[in-house]
């Protein structure tokens with residue numbers, strides 16, 4: 001069946017609220033390639049929104065799923081324990097950058113991971129407040145929608161206005177500094193000084209705050225990357241006031257930035273780290289890993305869910321981590337990041353509409369503007385570029401509160417030839433979009 005017919009059936013059978021941002025259908029996928037129902041090939045710079053860090057249908061993941069499916073599919077971890085859950089918890093406990101002895105529990109989605117992290121932080125501190133950030137995206141459940149900072153399409157009329165206990169701070173968006181300062185001379189106005197002399201005076205007293213929750217690189221918010229000292233300053237604030245530092249690595253984790261966790265770039269130990277997306281290698285799985293002294297406070301039965309840490313998903317997750325161990329994927333990711341950054345910076349030299357190239361490792365974005373001097377966002381241009389890319393055989397997504405950023409989430413196993421082809425489609429699509437905008 002061709003794409004138009006499936007799109008037509010979707011419109012009649014699936015509510016429009018479940019949007020699809022490309023017209024592409026999926027019939028088969030492997031590594032960094034996707035084929036549609038007509039056999040047309042696409043290079044994947046979207047990774048199913050950051051899920052396919054080790055590539056579509058990685059052979060180790062497929063084999064682990066098959067092997068587990070031959071044994072048992074579900075028993076519910078609350079009814080009978082099984083090894084893949086505990087094995088994967090053990091692996092994540094060894095890898096996560098959190099303090100001291102660690103513990104992990106599993107859920108099904110990134111939103112659930114964040115919900116559980118907040119529940120645990122509230123329980124452990126006996127406080128309700130959560131400080132989150134401008135530009136954040138933490139999911140679409142009621143709590144995480146409240147923590148998310150984008151009205152359309154995520155929050156409007158969906159009940160987010162009714163959530164107490166959520167306080168939103170400025171994120172260090174240096175390209176558009178909320179205080180109008182320059183990074184070279186700002187003295188980290190967004191860090192401890194902002195919280196101690198302003199935020200905790202105007203918004204909430206620190207002794208009512210359970211947690212500071214942040215993405216170490218904003219994902220949906222535009223791949224905004226804080227200055228190197230920033231996370232360390234949040235760590236000090238949390239220590240000073242007895243708050244839990246929760247780092248949401250659902251998009252930035254599991255090798256996306258060339259390290260297993262983006263937090264490692266900052267040399268900081270959070271209390272809790274959430275994972276999701278690429279953890280399951282394509283199956284629904286999320287993790288909440290944290291210091292045992294915090295994770296183990298909640299009474300028995302207070303955490304979990306029917307499917308959390310499903311055995312097939314955990315087997316897939318173990319295969320993902322084994323692939324990282326055995327196939328040098330972090331080194332490959334770091335090298336890929338350097339290549340993509342240099343290509344995007346090359347495009348920036350040739351195109352004044354690219355205001356900034358930013359990110360960590362291969363988690364990179366370019367922010368499109370109408371003019372470099374005035375930095376006026378160009379979301380229409382970003383939309384046009386992504387639409388042309390989709391026509392030309394490259395899947396790529398925009399991001400950011402205004403949608404004026406193009407981001408790269410290609411599998412780390414992409415070949416050089418596929419990468420060059422994808423980058424060339426991207427630049428040609430940008431040229432064509434600029435031509436069409438002028439016309």
Ligand SMILES: Cc1ncc(COP(=O)(O)O)c(C=O)c1O
Nearest residue numbers: 109110111137138139219250251
């Ligand atoms: C940083 C971050 N947290 C949480 C989520 C929510 O994940 P899910 O869609 O699996 O609920 C996302 C999804 O994009 C994300 O990027």
